[in-house]
């Protein structure tokens with residue numbers, strides 16, 4: 001495993017839409033492993049592939065309950081709402097209040113290409129939405145209601 005460079009706010013790659021993953025090969029596994037290690041090294045709870053310069057629909061999340069790997073994730077159901085502080089490893093030092101659904105259900109593929117469904121609430125739901133936004137080239141900054149000191 002290796003740490004990858006995290007792209008920051010002014011990097012245009014963060015504003016591009018990511019491509020669907022079609023090859024479930026060893027390279028994808030290495031990307032997922034590297035992304036997880038990179039996220040952990042920076043105390044993050046989520047990381048999307050464009051943040052390490054790869055325009056593919058790949059996400060890792062760990063809100064404290066172990067790693068979640070999402071390839072080609074699609075949110076299929078949301079409910080409720082929550083407003084809370086959000087940050088991003090690509091925008092260091094900036095935090096803001098963002099409204100998100102409180103409950104999210106999504107489907108995704110694992111590193112072998114198997115489809116599965118999973119759901120999350122509160123922080124996990126927030127991370128799922130934030131990381132799926134990255135795959136569309138969207139940063140949380142556009143959704144901030146109020147920036148925090």
Ligand code: CO
Nearest residue numbers: 087088089090
């Ligand atoms: Co982010």
